[in-house]
Amino acid sequence: MEDPLVARALFDHGSGAPSDARRFVAHTLTRWDVTEKIDDAVLLTSELVTNAVIHAGTGAEVVCRLDGGRTAVQVEVEDLHPARPVPDAPPQDLPPEDRVRGRGLALTRLISDSWGVTYTRTAKRVWFRLDLMRGGVAAGVRSAGAVPADLTAPLSTLRIAVAAVGPDRRVVHWDDAAHALLGWSAQEVLGRDFEDLIEWPDDHALSFGEALAVGRWQGWCAARDRSGRPVPLFVSHLRAEGVADGPRTVWLMVPRQHEYVLTAPAARPRRPAADELPGHRALQEVLADTGHIDALLGRVAEIVLGMADGDACHVLLPREETGRLGIAAVAGSARPSADLPSEGLFDTARASVRPFVLDDAQPGQTGLDGDFRSLVSVPLVTDERVVGFVVVTASRAGAFDDRVAAGLQRAAHRISAAVDRAQLAETERARRGWLTFLAEASDLLTGILDENLVAVLATQLLVPRIATWAAVYLVDDFDLRLAHAWHAEEEHNETLGTLLAKQSPPRAQGGWEWPAGLEGSGAVLVFPIAIGNTGIGRLVLGRRDADGLTGEIVRLTEDLCRRLALAVHIARQYSRVASTSHILQRSLMPVEMTEIPGVSCAVVYEPAGEGSEVGGDFYDVYAAGEDRWVFALGDVCGKGPEAAAVTGLARHALRLLARDGYGPAAILNRLNSLILEDDGRNRFLSMICGELRARPGGGVSCTLCCAGHPPPLMMLPEGTVRVPASSQLLVGLLDGEEFFEEGFDLEPGSTLLCVTDGVTERRSGGRLLDDGDGLTRMLSRCVSMPARAIAERLRQATLDFSPDPPQDDFALLILQAVTPRR
Numbered sequence: 001m002e003d004p005l006v007a008r009a010l011f012d013h014g015s016g017a018p019s020d021a022r023r024f025v026a027h028t029l030t031r032w033d034v035t036e037k038i039d040d041a042v043l044l045t046s047e048l049v050t051n052a053v054i055h056a057g058t059g060a061e062v063v064c065r066l067d068g069g070r071t072a073v074q075v076e077v078e079d080l081h082p083a084r085p086v087p088d089a090p091p092q093d094l095p096p097e098d099r100v101r102g103r104g105l106a107l108t109r110l111i112s113d114s115w116g117v118t119y120t121r122t123a124k125r126v127w128f129r130l131d132l133m134r135g136g137v138a139a140g141v142r143s144a145g146a147v148p149a150d151l152t153a154p155l156s157t158l159r160i161a162v163a164a165v166g167p168d169r170r171v172v173h174w175d176d177a178a179h180a181l182l183g184w185s186a187q188e189v190l191g192r193d194f195e196d197l198i199e200w201p202d203d204h205a206l207s208f209g210e211a212l213a214v215g216r217w218q219g220w221c222a223a224r225d226r227s228g229r230p231v232p233l234f235v236s237h238l239r240a241e242g243v244a245d246g247p248r249t250v251w252l253m254v255p256r257q258h259e260y261v262l263t264a265p266a267a268r269p270r271r272p273a274a275d276e277l278p279g280h281r282a283l284q285e286v287l288a289d290t291g292h293i294d295a296l297l298g299r300v301a302e303i304v305l306g307m308a309d310g311d312a313c314h315v316l317l318p319r320e321e322t323g324r325l326g327i328a329a330v331a332g333s334a335r336p337s338a339d340l341p342s343e344g345l346f347d348t349a350r351a352s353v354r355p356f357v358l359d360d361a362q363p364g365q366t367g368l369d370g371d372f373r374s375l376v377s378v379p380l381v382t383d384e385r386v387v388g389f390v391v392v393t394a395s396r397a398g399a400f401d402d403r404v405a406a407g408l409q410r411a412a413h414r415i416s417a418a419v420d421r422a423q424l425a426e427t428e429r430a431r432r433g434w435l436t437f438l439a440e441a442s443d444l445l446t447g448i449l450d451e452n453l454v455a456v457l458a459t460q461l462l463v464p465r466i467a468t469w470a471a472v473y474l475v476d477d478f479d480l481r482l483a484h485a486w487h488a489e490e491e492h493n494e495t496l497g498t499l500l501a502k503q504s505p506p507r508a509q510g511g512w513e514w515p516a517g518l519e520g521s522g523a524v525l526v527f528p529i530a531i532g533n534t535g536i537g538r539l540v541l542g543r544r545d546a547d548g549l550t551g552e553i554v555r556l557t558e559d560l561c562r563r564l565a566l567a568v569h570i571a572r573q574y575s576r577v578a579s580t581s582h583i584l585q586r587s588l589m590p591v592e593m594t595e596i597p598g599v600s601c602a603v604v605y606e607p608a609g610e611g612s613e614v615g616g617d618f619y620d621v622y623a624a625g626e627d628r629w630v631f632a633l634g635d636v637c638g639k640g641p642e643a644a645a646v647t648g649l650a651r652h653a654l655r656l657l658a659r660d661g662y663g664p665a666a667i668l669n670r671l672n673s674l675i676l677e678d679d680g681r682n683r684f685l686s687m688i689c690g691e692l693r694a695r696p697g698g699g700v701s702c703t704l705c706c707a708g709h710p711p712p713l714m715m716l717p718e719g720t721v722r723v724p725a726s727s728q729l730l731v732g733l734l735d736g737e738e739f740f741e742e743g744f745d746l747e748p749g750s751t752l753l754c755v756t757d758g759v760t761e762r763r764s765g766g767r768l769l770d771d772g773d774g775l776t777r778m779l780s781r782c783v784s785m786p787a788r789a790i791a792e793r794l795r796q797a798t799l800d801f802s803p804d805p806p807q808d809d810f811a812l813l814i815l816q817a818v819t820p821r822r
Contacts, residue, residue, distance in 0.1 A: 005032075008063040013053055021049040021062050025075060028064045030406050034073055037130040040111050045075055047107050048126050052079035072113070076127040160261065161253040165194045169212060172248065181253065183226030197223050199230050206356055210345060212249050215239045215360025215373075215397070218263070220256060234259035239362070283307070283411060287418035293426050297329035300390075300415055305331045307411065308404055310392035312370060316340065317388040317419075318348060328388070333370070340367040345377065348386040355379070355405035360397045368393065376400040378408045380416035387416060437465075438559060445567035449574040454567045455483035458539070458560075464488035466553060467541040468522065471500050472529075474537040474568065480504050483537070492519060505538045512540065520544050527557055529565045536565050594622050596629045598694055598819070599746075602791035604812040606798075608758070608805070616643040616685070617756050617809040618651055624658040627694055633813045634687035635709070635756045646683045646732075649674060654689065664689040664705040668731055668739040675732035684732035688712060688754050692815070695745065699817045702752065703743040707731045710760045713776060717749030719783035721776045724752070746817040751790065753779055758810025759794075764802035787816040 007028045011017040025045045029038045045062060052060035063076040105126075108115045112128035119125075159181040164173035171194050174186040182197075189197065199222040200208040211217050217237050222230040237251045254261055286299045297315050305313035312334035316325040324339040325346055340346055345356070345366055358366070358375040366375060372393035380388040390412055394400070441461050448454050455472035462470040463486050471485035485497045499515040505526045506512065512524040523546035529537040539561050543549055593601055603619055616636035624630045632654050636643045653674055657667045667689055675683060690704030706712065708730030715721045725742040746752060753775075760770035769775060778797050782790040791814050798810060 005066040006063065008061060011049065011053070011060050011062065013059045017053045017060060018046045018049045021060070021077075022046050024062060025064060027410070029073065030410075032066050032073075033403070034066065034070070034132060035402065035406070037073060037132065040130055041073065041075055044108050044111060044128050045077065048077035048128075051105075051126075052077055070132060072129055072131045074127055074129045076125050078123050078125040158254065158258050158261070161251075163194070163251045163253065165212065165249045165251070167247055169194050169209070171197075173250075178253065181225075181255070182223055182231060188226075199224060206345075212237075213239070213362060213365055214358055215362060217359070220259075223253070232256040234262060236262040239360070283414070287414055293419070293422040294329070296418065296422050298331070300418075301329040301331035304390055304408065304411065304415075305392060308376060308392040308400065308408060310376075310394045310399065311372065312393045314368060314391045314393075315388065316346060316391060325389070334393075338369075346389055348388075355409045357400050357402060357405050359400075361393075366391075371395060373397040374399040376405050376408060378405060378412040380412055380419060382416050382420045387420065390415065437461075438556070438563070441560060442563050445563055446570070448567065449571050451568050451571040451575070452483055454564065454571055456486075458564050459484050459486035462541065462557075462560075466557065467543050468520075469496055469518075469542045471496070471540040472537060472564075473505060473540070474529075475535060480537070495519075500540070505540050507535070507538075514542065522546055523549050525549060525554070525557075527561045529561050529568065531565050531569050536568050539564065594629065596621070596692060596700075596815075598698065598748075598817060599629075599692060599700055600787040600816045600818050601631075602787040602812075602814040602816075604791050604795045604810075606758075606795065606806065606810050608807055608809050616647060617758065617811045618647050619811055619813050620651055620654060621813075622655060622658070624691070625661075629692045630654070630658040630664075630690070631692065631754075631813065631815065632687060632689045633709070633754045633756065633811060634685050635758075635809075635811075636685040637683060642683060646675065646678075646685060649678065650685060650687070650731075658691075663741060664691055664703060665739045665741045668705055668707050669737075672731050672733075672737055672739075673735070676735050684708075684730045686710075686730055686757070692746075698819060699745055699747045699750070701743065701745050702815075703741050705739050705741050707739055708733075710755055710757055710770075713753045713779055714744070714746070715751045715753070715779050715783065717747065717783075719780050721780050746815070748817050748819050750817050751779075751782075751787065752815040753790075753794075754813040754815075755794075756809070756811045758806065758808040759798050759812065761808070762798055762801050762806065762810070764804075769798065769801050787814045790814055790816075 007024075009021070009024045011021055022042045022045060025041050026038055029035065029041060041064075049060050049062065052058060058079045061076075061078045063078070065074040065076070066072075067074075108126070108128050111130075113131045115126070115128040117124065117126050159177045161178035161181045162173065162175045163171060163178050166172045171189045171192055174184070174189050179185050184197070194212075195208055198208065200211075201221060206214070211219075216239070218235065220232065220234055222232050225231050232255065233253045234256050235251055235253050237249050239247060239249045252262055283300070283303045286296065286303060297317075301313040301315050310332065312332035313330065314327055314334055315329040317328040318324070319326045319339065324341055325348070326339050355376065355378040360373055361375050368375075368391065370393060372395055374397050375391060375393045377389050377391045379386045380390065390408065392400070392408070441458075444457055444461070445454055448457060451474060455474065458472055459470040467488075469485065469487040469492070472483045473480050474483045475481075482497065482501045485493065485500050487493050487496050496515070496518060499517055503515075507528065509527055510525070512526050514521050514524055522542060522544035524540065524542045527539040527541070528535060529539055539557070541549070541557065593603065595601075601621055603621075605617065605619065616639055617634070618636075619631075619633045621629065621631045632651075634647075634650060636646045636650070650671060653671050654667060657670055662670070668687065671687075675685075686708035688704060688706050688709045690702055692700045692702055694700055702724075704712070704725055706725045706727045709727060711723045711725055711727050713721055714724045724744045728739055729737050755775065760768065760775060762769040778794060779790075782793055785793070791812055794812055799806070
């Protein structure tokens with residue numbers, strides 16, 4: 001069986017070996033209940049392992065030995081570089097701070113009770129020994145009333161000095177023993193700040209002021225005597241509250257070698273280390289679970305409470321938005337507490353934070369709410385950062401000792417690693433959730449081209465996931481108006497909208513007041529909606545749970561505001577373009593249809609898409625003389641402003657030329673020349689241009705010219721459909737092209753149908769509407785119907801031909817000869 005008083009570990013060559021060796025030695029000595037020499041052993045081990053790893057350039061083996069009588073501990077550090085000898089005489093004093101070499105052996109000589117070097121053929125072993133005996137009683141083991149057999153200092157030097165400190169930390173009592181111990185007379189120290197006389201260790205878990213506030217405390221420090229020399233002391237103090245002029249702290253001081261005089265005569269019952277507690281296995285199982293961090297911390301608090309045998313347990317974690325420590329989990333009889341400042345007892349910024357025990361805590365001393373007398377606190381440390389504390393309290397005084405603190409600290413190492421993993425996993429899940437939220441919000445906002453609908457969607461995206469209520473204000477003509485407001489409880493929407501419409505939020509980002517008259521209360525934040533330096537509006541969020549508006553939520557909302565600003569900007573740009581297009585499109589169409597005696601006219605015009613771009617289709621019917629009427633239906637190649645320019649040129653040229661007496665062929669010849677002369681833009685169009693004249697016996701005669709356009713269809717009264725004209729070359733394609741006219745008569749009851757290619761080329765899968773004379777069949781089914789009814793049926797049939805919306809504008813012009821009125 002392995003000797004329980006010997007522990008060994010191997011450490012590879014690398015920069016992390018010294019820190020790993022320090023942890024190994026500290027863990028071993030704590031497990032052996034040898035706590036007095038931990039700091040010295042850890043320091044010397046670190047220096048010797050550093051020599052082995054960095055200077056000797058090899059790995060190292062560290063061996064800890066505790067002798068059978070528990071009177072001394074020996075640590076051996078072996079490296080694999082025997083050729084690099086150790087100096088026979090190490091320096092008597094430490095080298096300067098700016099020189100690293102030589103410090104290890106110098107510290108070993110100064111601190112250890114004995115040391116040495118053993119060489120073998122393959123290795124070199126440096127060892128040091130630290131004595132644990134003090135007056136016949138092993139240090140760290142307090143016997144019940146045992147008296148040392150051999151004092152480490154003569155009794156003539158023993159002085160139990162008594163000093164008392166008032167509430168302002170000034171000396172109010174100084175006895176003769178204190179005078180003999182430190183050389184200061186009572187007249188010299190009364191009224192002075194006690195801290196002027198004390199050299200408090202920098203690495204102590206409590207500051208000097210915090211130690212004075214503790215009800216009972218024992219420990220080591222140093223005091224400066226009258227010559228300025230530090231005198232090592234062992235101190236035991238008691239804080240007395242029942243004094244007329246305020247609480248006093250009474251200090252009993254002895255030289256450090258006589259500490260056994262003031263230490264407790266009987267040791268507290270030994271508590272098992274954390275690894276030996278019944279809850280250790282349960283703690284390991286809980287920490288192995290990667291579930292939600294709130295559930296994890298709740299179970300950890302319950303298990304730690306049982307391990308320490310306390311009354312309540314708190315897990316304190318810093319809040320990102322405030323920097324204060326919040327209660328992340330509680331167990332036992334703990335009462336809810338407000339956030340604690342991360343300073344004083346729970347200082348997360350302190351370079352060295354250690355476990356500490358309060359035997360007799362005073363009300364308000366720690367900031368935790370509850371009726372408790374004793375407290376043990378251990379830090380949660382990750383990557384040398386303090387990320388929180390585990391605090392256990394008890395209603396009885398003296399419920400915890402250093403052994404409990406050490407055991408909980410070992411548990412805290414596992415807890416901090418698990419909490420760090422859980423926080424990273426929680427952060428990653430939240431980040432993915434927010435990224436998904438932003439991606440979905442972007443998709444939804446991008447597809448809306450109305451700024452008011454953008455505002456509606458934005459508020460409903462935020463409520464109730466992020467806020468209790470939300471409102472969007474938009475700038476219109478330099479005025480800020482409420483575009484939309486939405487409350488998680490819809491019965492409050494009307495009240496919320498009324499209240500917010502009467503006031504304007506501030507321009508800058510920040511807080512705002514909860515609307516007076518709205519149920520409840522909470523925090524309100526205002527976010528600007530802007531593109532560059534141009535303000536578009538404001539987003540206002542109200543949340544009853546003020547703590548819920550974390551820094552992450554603020555950053556998320558700022559990101560959403562950038563997307564919201566872009567969506568509003570795009571919607572406004574689209575509205576301007578659509579409005580301009582509608583105005584331009586109306587200017588290219590006739591204001592009203594001209595009535596033709598003996599002819600019934602019907603027109604259908606359907607723009608494609610959202611109508612935000614000017615189409616190339618146009619139509620016109622107008623009187624060109626007393627008994628002469630001209631009609632036209634055309635389609636310019638392309639869309640947009642350039643197509644609109646050609647449309648305007650064609651439409652106005654048609655009217656002017658027709659009124660000057662030109663027929664359809666002459667009109668198209670001259671229009672062809674005009675388009676080719678127009679800066680060579682390569683814009684051409686297809687067109688049907690026709691002329692109608694009344695016949696004496698009824699009906700009309702028609703002369704037309706079809707330039708690159710789908711040929712017109714004529715339906716006779718009995719339903720027969722034929723093509724009355726042939727298609728010629730496009731207008732604006734070739735210079736010098738001569739168009740010709742074709743004539744026919746429209747008898748009463750006959751119908752002439754002219755369409756653009758948006759009708760004939762309407763697509764459904766791989767089929768076109770006019771495949772197999774589809775348009776002819778559709779027209780033949782409209783026999784005996786008036787012109788307006790035919791136009792509506794053909795429009796609906798064109799739309800129903802495919803489930804997809806039309807990709808091209810289409811227009812229909814129907815001229816039906818009727819019996820003229822008397």
